[in-house]
Amino acid sequence: MATEVYLVRHGETMFNQLNKVQGWSDSPLTVKGINDLKVTARNLSQVHFDKMYSSDLKRAIDTAHLIQDTNEVSVPSKMKKLPAFREVFFGSFEGDDIDQTWEKVAVAGGMKPERNVDKIIETLGFEKFRDATKKADPRHLAEDSKDLDERMNQAVEQLTKETKGLGRILIVSHGDFIKSLGLHYWKGAKNKEIIPFPENGSVARAVIHDNDKFEIVDYNVKSSELNNL
Incomplete structure (x- = not known):
């Protein structure tokens, strides 16, 4: 059974607003970030998720809970944190x-x-x-390219094991990490060096196939365009 993955970038944070490097450091979601996420959450409110995950950084956890609290068709469950999906260090x-x-x-x-x-x-x-x-x-x-590749492979392998038998899941992660996944797994990437940096609150949609192959099929879908997925 294939598993559909909605990979969401967290909302805008104070460090995003101040043009600061964030990485594993954390800063709170801004008012704009929360308001923008409400649009994402509202447009995902009728999408059923069998399970929701987030990275272990607070900005991702807060984003995931906002989406979970707005969703009207998924059964609430404890949010599981996956440290391998945290931002690039x-x-x-x-x-x-x-x-x-x-x-x-x-x-x-x-x-x-x-x-x-x-x-x-x-x-x-x-x-x-x-x-x-x-x-x-x-x-x-x-993190250099070797460090990041190893962690990215670990993240995909862990997600594949975690989601066996599930139809659709959501996971909240981070801009640079999602972009790194896109460079490796997005079949629509025409240039393997330059692809758009995902917007705050945007969604990349992936599929974990029956043979455990991970493939991104939609990338950087803006909150206002989620109904087209």
């Missing part, structure tokens, strides 16, 4: 200004200072971009 850069961080990453990758992350990824490639982030981190704690 940025090490010493967490809490720093995003633009200044990307400049340092670009230089570590052999480029001139550059603040446009898409240009950096297009120049270096996604794996080298991750490796440059770890290299630029003064303490070298940030």
Whole structure:
């Protein structure tokens, strides 16, 4: 039995609003974030989920509970947290200004200072971009491509085991992590280095097939477009 997965990015947070690197650090959902999530939740209120999950970071947990509380057709159950679905770890850069961080990453990758992350990824490639982030981190704690690939594989494997026999599930995760999944598993990705960064409250829809193959079939579906899924 195939399992349908609705993969939701959490709502806007204070760090998102302040243009700060967030990663494993946490900041609360903003008023805008909550209001935008209400649209997502309302448009998912008639979608039946056999189980709901979230990463173990509070912004994801709060998002998942808001969606669960609004849903009218799913049986309420205890929310299970899956740490493997937490955001990419940025090490010493967490809490720093995003633009200044990307400049340092670009230089570590052999480029001139550059603040446009898409240009950096297009120049270096996604794996080298991750490796440059770890290299630029003064303490070298940030996840590089190997670290992230291992955790992403673990996350997909765990989700596959967790959802055996379930028809449809929801899991709330994070922008960089969902984008990383998209680069690996979205069949609609035409450029394997550059795909859109998922919006807050957006949904990626995936299928775990009977042979345990994980495949993303819709990506970055905005809250206002969820009725088209």
